């Protein structure tokens with residue numbers, strides 16, 4: 001207890017009069033806080049941009065390398081840019097869903113195989129619909145069916161996590177297995193070829209040298225950016241990731257939010273699966289297998305914290321491009337492909353270190 | 369301080385009891401809070417202070433007794449119901465989303481929307497920032513950068529944000545459990561001045577404190593609990609630190 005008997009009675013009268021109590025602290029607190037604000041926000045802004053800085057640095061490195069080593073150019077080459085963009089599509093779509101989940105404080109390990117499931121379902125569905133609907137409508141029907149089927153494991157993830165309080169890591173790990181098994185069963189253990197020229201054109205055609213699948217992915221990611229940054233759903237997602245207790249007390253329906261969240265991330269993987277099938281004119285259950293960790297890496301490199309509460313879609317776009325540039329760039333300059341793993345790993349670690357340094361610097365509660 | 373305690377009380381607690389099995393955490397306790405009045409709740413650890421405010425704010429269902437708001441008997445099944453009736457509790461962990469701005473915290477769960485390009489619904493950040501600036505100015509809290517997350521602010525300022533949210537949504541009674549306990553001295557003063565502002569706006573305030581300086585600085589009345597019962601109730605103007613300590617420890 002902090003009771004003091006020796007407290008002079010005078011302080012009673014003084015503190016009790018509002019003008020003293022009210023005026024004195026205001027003038028001291030506000031300017032100091034404002035000054036600190038500005039310094040902190042500068043550091044935050046630099047840290048927020050780190051993925052784009054990484055990207056610029058990587059491009060400079062590969063460009064110099066190409067020029068010094070064999071007198072070529074890396075970045076001024078249209079073919080390279082197209083290849084990198086195509087390369088980034090599927091990991092970026094998975095990472096977009098993963099961004100929402102990670103901001104909420106969760107993780108979705110099932111995205112890779114949900115993508116494979118959607119690729120297989122899209123292929124079967126388009127083949128089945130071709131005769132009845134004609135090629136363009138069959139593609140549309142296949143797309144809708146594949147994305148709807150992809151949403152089912154997302155729905156189950158959401159139920160497990162929101163109603164049954166299963167930790168996201170465990171719930172989505174279980175769904176990883178289920179989606180994987182179902183995808184392989186549906187594919188009969190092999191890849192499922194699609195014969196639909198419209199679908200193949202979408203997967204490989206270009207609009208003024210920009211691949212269609214890159215345009216589709218860009219539009220989709222832009223919509224997701226809007227959803228995260230401009231809507232209540234996005235706002236509540238950030239609040240839940242920072243302080244679920246506070247979100248609940250503010251009247252946010254956490255259960256329904258989490259349910260919609262995991263359906264959303266599964267839909268992102270579903271779209272990735274359909275675009276994969278379009279590009280290769282075939283669906284494969286293992287299509288997204290190597291991409292799951294890339295998706296988490298892209299989100300982390302993009303500035304999100306695995307503790308939840310922070311991250312942006314634009315950051316994730318940069319993160320996905322960083323990974324794509326490393327992977328493609330190392331092949332381009334003819335380095336053994338295993339260096340990819342090392343480089344991506346190093347970038348992830350640097351990213352997390354920056355995140356922690358920033359956290360230490362800007363944690364309002366620690367510097368009282 | 370003579371302006372208070374006239375007319376009908378805002379809040380009346382009548383013979384309220386709360387038993388946890390054999391533990392009588394609160395026994396037949398009665399107290400009132402008037403508009404524009406600050407009532408301090410004091411007492412040793414385990415005296416029943418937290419139990420009392422949790423019963424008032426809808427966290428605990430009382431075992432017996434009655435709560436009246438402006439003369440009308442009320443019961444709350446959840447804290448949300450109490451909040452809807454204008455009783456807001458400022459929790460010690462503050463219930464803020466650290467990564468969001470002051471405005472976003474004030475509007476959390478009830479965000480205003482506007483249209484962009486005439487059709488696209490988007491969060492109305494300008495409205496949130498403007499409302500936040502106005503509300504915080506009412507509390508004598510001035511900050512130029514409304515786009516900073518609240519994690520950038522100090523403990524006292526965050527306390528002000530939590531209070532600002534209650535004020536914006538027009539809470540009539542604010543309940544605070546040890547609002548100054550975790551703060552440094554300048555920040556404690558800031559919170560005391562916030563309580564003065566709430567009083568000046570005609571709201572009722574109940575605050576728990578162990579700190580007699582704080583209690584004497586801001587309260588109109590003090591209610592002292594001991595082992596779940598009322599040990600004494602005094603007007604601050606008519607009592608001394610000594611007397612309050614004696615009420616708390618018994619004797």
Ligand SMILES: Nc1ncnc2c1ncn2[C@@H]1O[C@H](COP(=O)(O)OP(=O)(O)O)[C@@H](O)[C@H]1O
Nearest residue numbers: 388391393411412413414415416417418419420
């Ligand atoms: N949820 C609970 N279950 C059982 N006993 C409780 C509970 N909450 C409080 N008590 C008991 O009620 C008494 C009053 O506690 P509390 O209201 O927290 O006191 P204070 O806030 O004044 O320190 C204590 O004996 C405490 O152990």
Ligand SMILES: [Mg+2]
Nearest residue numbers: 414417418419
């Ligand atoms: Mg207590």
